[in-house]
Amino acid sequence: MKPMLNIALPKGRLGEKVYAMFEKAGFGCPSILEESRKLIFENAEAGVRYFWVKPSDVAIYVERGAADIGVAGKDILLEYTPDVYELLDLKLGKCSMCVAAKKGFSDDRNRTLTVATKFTNIAKAHYAAEGRDIDIIHLNGSIEIAPILGLSDVIVDIVETGTTLKENDLEVVERFVPISARLIANKSGFKFKTERIEQLRKSLAKLVEEI
Amino acid sequence: MKDILSILSPEERAAFSLCALYEDAGYKKYRMSKFEEYALYVQNKDFLVSENVITFTDTDGKLLALKPDVTLSIIKNSRPQDGVMKVYYKENVYRVSKGTKSFKELMQAGLECLGDVTTDTVIEVLSLAARSLDAISEENVLEISHLDIVSGVLSALSVSEEGKREILMHLGEKNESGVRAVAQREGLSEQNASLICRLVTVYGAPKEVLPALSAFAITEELSAAIAVLEEIVRGLSEEGLSDRLIIDFSVVNDMNYYNGIAFKGFVRGIPVGVLSGGEYDGLLKKMQKNEKGIGFAVYLDELSRLEEVKGAEK
Numbered sequence: 001m002k003p004m005l006n007i008a009l010p011k012g013r014l015g016e017k018v019y020a021m022f023e024k025a026g027f028g029c030p031s032i033l034e035e036s037r038k039l040i041f042e043n044a045e046a047g048v049r050y051f052w053v054k055p056s057d058v059a060i061y062v063e064r065g066a067a068d069i070g071v072a073g074k075d076i077l078l079e080y081t082p083d084v085y086e087l088l089d090l091k092l093g094k095c096s097m098c099v100a101a102k103k104g105f106s107d108d109r110n111r112t113l114t115v116a117t118k119f120t121n122i123a124k125a126h127y128a129a130e131g132r133d134i135d136i137i138h139l140n141g142s143i144e145i146a147p148i149l150g151l152s153d154v155i156v157d158i159v160e161t162g163t164t165l166k167e168n169d170l171e172v173v174e175r176f177v178p179i180s181a182r183l184i185a186n187k188s189g190f191k192f193k194t195e196r197i198e199q200l201r202k203s204l205a206k207l208v209e210e211i
Numbered sequence: 212m213k214d215i216l217s218i219l220s221p222e223e224r225a226a227f228s229l230c231a232l233y234e235d236a237g238y239k240k241y242r243m244s245k246f247e248e249y250a251l252y253v254q255n256k257d258f259l260v261s262e263n264v265i266t267f268t269d270t271d272g273k274l275l276a277l278k279p280d281v282t283l284s285i286i287k288n289s290r291p292q293d294g295v296m297k298v299y300y301k302e303n304v305y306r307v308s309k310g311t312k313s314f315k316e317l318m319q320a321g322l323e324c325l326g327d328v329t330t331d332t333v334i335e336v337l338s339l340a341a342r343s344l345d346a347i348s349e350e351n352v353l354e355i356s357h358l359d360i361v362s363g364v365l366s367a368l369s370v371s372e373e374g375k376r377e378i379l380m381h382l383g384e385k386n387e388s389g390v391r392a393v394a395q396r397e398g399l400s401e402q403n404a405s406l407i408c409r410l411v412t413v414y415g416a417p418k419e420v421l422p423a424l425s426a427f428a429i430t431e432e433l434s435a436a437i438a439v440l441e442e443i444v445r446g447l448s449e450e451g452l453s454d455r456l457i458i459d460f461s462v463v464n465d466m467n468y469y470n471g472i473a474f475k476g477f478v479r480g481i482p483v484g485v486l487s488g489g490e491y492d493g494l495l496k497k498m499q500k501n502e503k504g505i506g507f508a509v510y511l512d513e514l515s516r517l518e519e520v521k522g523a524e525k
Contacts, residue, residue: 065482083483085461086386185385187484188477191352191457194415 008070010055014093018071025203068189074179079119088183095160097177100170102147116146117156144168222511228346229320233299241298249274261307277305295326323506334446341452350479356462359436367430383463387411414459417444468494
């Protein structure tokens with residue numbers, strides 16, 4: 001029997017797309033497609049065990065070794081800088097990290113800029129590189145509302161199509177990092193399961209090229 | 212009476228077997244005081260794993276610190292002498308844990324060689340690192356890199372300082388697409404960008420990797436560095452230690468302090484590296500010491516997760 005490869009996938013639409021790729025790459029686990037509330041699925045024959053976790057937690061499961069590999073957004077990797085290998089850009093879930101503000105906003109450099117965001121570290125690093133003095137307001141969701149209510153001047157968030165922004169009378173001021181889903185691996189796990197992880201990475205890389 | 216070893220925790224057992232190993236190899240135990248002047252750490256802040264240091268004022272008004280690192284103290288107190296000063300230690304250090312963001316006491320064991328460090332010294336230190344891993348678990352991997360090969364390739368292709376920093380970061384992540392993106396932004400030719408990417412993709416057992424290294428021999432310095440790496444692998448093979456050895460350039464350390472050989476050790480079942488070390492001539496130069504140095508530390512606190520430590524069987 002092959003040694004188990006533990007794989008953490010992000011719950012939701014992105015995770016389902018990713019699983020489809022893994023299945024094509026020869027790492028299928030049929031039980032995962034059955035309707036159920038289970039979170040862990042195993043295919044002992046193929047030597048894979050999948051678990052669904054909150055997208056922002058995938059990197060933690062991988063960094064701490066509960067999963068050997070996983071798929072996480074580049075936004076999460078930049079924000080939490082987990083000590084993991086980033087083996088492949090899956091080119092799924094593409095979007096950008098953006099600064100957005102109310103339409104017609106212009107930055108008055110005479111005063112501190114207030115920034116509302118889920119991505120505190122990314123925002124800090126972005127403005128530090130520009131030498132801009134900012135104040136950060138950490139929010140966990142509905143970031144778009146902050147400039148409208150006057151809670152902040154701008155927001156830093158991921159933007160895919162920009163529809164939510166438009167509907168709330170906001171616009172993108174600056175796109176500064178492209179985001180997509182990445183295949184990540186635990187550094188220690190990778191050493192002891194190198195062959196299987198590399199096999200998966202190579203198959204996935206072929207699939208990515210075909211897209 | 213209960214076997215005295217059975218009351219020890221895995222990290223304590225490992226600590227004892229490591230100390231015995233280093234003592235047998237002729238290393239002298241290095242004892243140090245709990246406190247160190249804070250200035251030592253401020254001057255070498257980037258060398259520390261975590262920037263935060265516990266400080267307090269001594270009765271005479273001096274600002275002291277609970278040591279976050281052992282290597283700096285050993286270097287500071289070393290006196291120039293003939294040959295190589297070989298010491299080992301088992302000490303507690305105080306660092307901020309990433310999870311709780313608060314200070315933690317961590318036990319470390321390790322060794323340092325200061326002075327006239329030659330390739331033979333490097334082989335000796337690497338073989339002790341391999342044996343340290345053996346003492347912790349049979350299933351282990353020691354990965355080694357030669358930083359001069361990495362920095363030599365980047366310098367030979369005239370990568371900017373900012374580009375170097377980013378490529379090293381992506382190299383540490385084994386992020387080939389990231390490395391390629393920086394190389395392209397630096398305006399490198401397709402061929403040169405691919406050469407840099409090979410630093411990510413060329414890794415594995417020495418017998419597979421060594422023949423592939425000739426691709427990097429684009430300057431005399433690089434050829435010399437590759438020859439050193441080959442000599443080291445040969446030395447370790449003669450001691451029968453090459454089967455768990457991996458050459459992997461993703462082992463990156465801060466190039467301001469480290470140079471030459473860098474290495475990391477992993478054991479199955481522990482998600483992070485348990486051993487880390489390398490040559491640090493840059494640090495010595497910064498501390499105005501005209502000598503060479505190499506050493507490593509074993510992070511004993513990580514071993515509490517390991518159920519079985521081989522040392523206890525003896």
